[in-house]
Amino acid sequence: xxxxxxVAEKPLEILLIDDDLDRASAFRSALDRSRYRLSHLVxxxxxxxxxxxxxxxxxxxxxxxxxxxxxxxxLSTLSNFNPKPVVMFCEQEDTGLINQSxxxxxxxxxxxxxxSARVRSILDAAVxxxxxxxxxxxxxxxxxxxxxxxxxVDKAKSLLMQKKAMSEEQAFNSIRKMAMDTGQRMEDxxxxxxxxxxxxxx
Amino acid sequence: xxxxxxxxLQIGFMPLTDAAPLVVARERGLxxxxxxxxxxxxxxxxxxxxxxxxxxxxxxxxxxxPMPLASSLGLGGIKAELITPFVLSFNxxxxxxxxxxxxxxxxxxxxxxxxxxxxxxxxxxxxxxLARREAGQGPLRFATVFPYSCHYYQLCHWLQSGGVxxxxxxxxxxxxxxSMVAALHEGIIEGYCVGGPWNAKAVRSGLGVTVVTSCxxxxxxxxxxxxxTADWQERHPNTTLALLGAxxxxxxxxxxxxxxxxxxxxxxRSEYLNADLDVVAPALLGSCLVHKDLGPRSVPAYNxxxxxxxxxxxxxxxxxxxxxxxxxxxxxxxSPGQASxxxxxxxxxxxxxxxxxxxxxxxxxxxRQPGSGVMPGK
Numbered sequence: 001x002x003x004x005x006x007v008a009e010k011p012l013e014i015l016l017i018d019d020d021l022d023r024a025s026a027f028r029s030a031l032d033r034s035r036y037r038l039s040h041l042v043x044x045x046x047x048x049x050x051x052x053x054x055x056x057x058x059x060x061x062x063x064x065x066x067x068x069x070x071x072x073x074x075l076s077t078l079s080n081f082n083p084k085p086v087v088m089f090c091e092q093e094d095t096g097l098i099n100q101s102x103x104x105x106x107x108x109x110x111x112x113x114x115x116s117a118r119v120r121s122i123l124d125a126a127v128x129x130x131x132x133x134x135x136x137x138x139x140x141x142x143x144x145x146x147x148x149x150x151x152x153v154d155k156a157k158s159l160l161m162q163k164k165a166m167s168e169e170q171a172f173n174s175i176r177k178m179a180m181d182t183g184q185r186m187e188d189x190x191x192x193x194x195x196x197x198x199x200x201x202x
Numbered sequence: 203x204x205x206x207x208x209x210x211l212q213i214g215f216m217p218l219t220d221a222a223p224l225v226v227a228r229e230r231g232l233x234x235x236x237x238x239x240x241x242x243x244x245x246x247x248x249x250x251x252x253x254x255x256x257x258x259x260x261x262x263x264x265x266x267x268p269m270p271l272a273s274s275l276g277l278g279g280i281k282a283e284l285i286t287p288f289v290l291s292f293n294x295x296x297x298x299x300x301x302x303x304x305x306x307x308x309x310x311x312x313x314x315x316x317x318x319x320x321x322x323x324x325x326x327x328x329x330x331x332l333a334r335r336e337a338g339q340g341p342l343r344f345a346t347v348f349p350y351s352c353h354y355y356q357l358c359h360w361l362q363s364g365g366v367x368x369x370x371x372x373x374x375x376x377x378x379x380x381s382m383v384a385a386l387h388e389g390i391i392e393g394y395c396v397g398g399p400w401n402a403k404a405v406r407s408g409l410g411v412t413v414v415t416s417c418x419x420x421x422x423x424x425x426x427x428x429x430x431t432a433d434w435q436e437r438h439p440n441t442t443l444a445l446l447g448a449x450x451x452x453x454x455x456x457x458x459x460x461x462x463x464x465x466x467x468x469x470x471r472s473e474y475l476n477a478d479l480d481v482v483a484p485a486l487l488g489s490c491l492v493h494k495d496l497g498p499r500s501v502p503a504y505n506x507x508x509x510x511x512x513x514x515x516x517x518x519x520x521x522x523x524x525x526x527x528x529x530x531x532x533x534x535x536x537s538p539g540q541a542s543x544x545x546x547x548x549x550x551x552x553x554x555x556x557x558x559x560x561x562x563x564x565x566x567x568x569x570r571q572p573g574s575g576v577m578p579g580k
Contacts, residue, residue: 066246067246067247067378068378069247069250070249070348070378073247073249073278073279073348074348074349074375074376
């Protein structure tokens with residue numbers, strides 16, 4: 001995939017949290033001479049937050065049965081860490097769990113043995129899927145922001161039309177002019193206008 | 203007699219003192235009495251327990267009281283409708299401080315370390331935080347077990363009651379219960395809010411001082427609940443009632459202090475808590491260990507398995523859901539619009555509990571009369 005080629009230049013930091021030392025070492029050799037750089041941490045250690053802070057990993061790989069999953073879950077809620085793609089080791093039989101969790105859009109799973117080609121493609125897919133998910137989320141919040149901003153401008157417009165007997169076009173133009181003159185965004189001008197007019201009314 | 207849709211169940215639990223109702227129901231054959239074969243599945247994290255319940259790998263699970271609400275709102279993990287028809291336990295959490303922070307508190311408040319004011323007023327934490335700020339040091343670091351937990355809301359509530367600002371004065375992070383004592387020991391955190399046996403464990407190890415219990419902060423509040431997916435309950439209405447019947451009997455059995463000690467002995471076993479009796483038993487017997495050199499504090503309601511007063515029930519009242527949603531809003535986990543009455547009624551299901559009381563227990567009582575039918579599951 002062409003988008004993967006583009007990001008393949010810079011190495012990606014992986015933080016692996018796993019108590020299974022054999023699996024961890026298999027994982028490490030699977031990533032030998034790849035674009036991924038691995039740091040390994042035994043789970044249930046207390047320093048996970050510090051490690052995440054220090055390493056700023058691009059991907060976190062964790063055993064689904066690790067107690068540290070609750071720390072990962074808290075990263076987005078209690079602190080200001082940027083969301084990361086999380087990849088989980090999972091037993092073969094847990095397919096229901098996998099199907100369910102993959103819908104959350106941020107996870108991929110390593111099921112069964114850890115072989116070089118498989119692990120790399122799973123990680124590639126996790127990064128791609130995560131980026132896609134993040135841009136969707138961004139798009140969504142951008143759309144929401146635009147809608148909110150339009151709603152504000154509309155409200156200010158109708159207030160001007162009502163109070164100043166302006167036409168819709170005049171009202172719009174005067175908000176746009178104020179925005180240009182003061183170097184503000186139209187929604188900020190609209191917000192000020194709405195506050196001002198309703199304060200004067202009281 | 204109810205016809206059960208499913209008789210073999212897998213129920214998830216976390217190795218904590220208040221898993222007692224599930225463990226007691228299993229060990230005393232109460233599930234069998236209601237026609238159920240139950241396998242208890244020990245879990246290592248709340249997130250994975252929740253995911254397994256949502257994915258149908260577990261039929262039911264012990265959950266933190268806010269978790270079914272959080273799941274139904276889609277907070278953390280995926281959005282899945284969970285319900286609770288039963289409160290498994292009340293209270294049971296405590297706040298433990300490192301020996302070092304405790305000494306600092308005594309210093310700034312000119313208190314005698316041998317006579318701690320208990321429950322400790324949180325403004326003393328504020329005094330230490332202020333001193334740290336003036337010395338150019340960062341906030342005190344505290345930990346709790348999960349974002350959407352009573353532990354977190356209780357810790358915030360307690361700290362704020364003393365004018366302590368979360369973030370500026372105290373930074374709160376998540377650490378699994380099993381790692382709490384080590385984190386205190388290594389100086390990664392200065393205090394935590396956690397359930398049993400992890401407060402007693404820190405005191406016995408001489409590493410911590412338990413200064414407040416959750417019933418000092420929120421008297422008689424639900425702590426763990428039985429979580430089901432709404433879908434599972436709809437497909438297994440009678441099995442749900444049987445499950446609640448067995449758990450109700452377990453909770454009633456746990457009301458007696460004499461039985462509590464027996465429960466503590468069972469809980470210590472490796473398949474459950476894998477912990478020493480001297481850290482599991484005290485809280486169950488109403489004893490809050492405070493400090494290695496001081497006597498324990500009597501807190502009769504430290505762990506409860508039925509609500510105090512009225513009918514001593516395990517009904518998941520709508521008021522509980524309302525209060526939890528208010529807490530979630532207060533700390534900014536949800537926005538004001540998200541805490542609806544409709545949600546509270548959808549997730550907390552006192553109606554299912556009442557159904558169990560009406561039908562199953564009556565049924566069960568009549569089955570006990572000689573010649574009046576067959577016991578379920580026999």
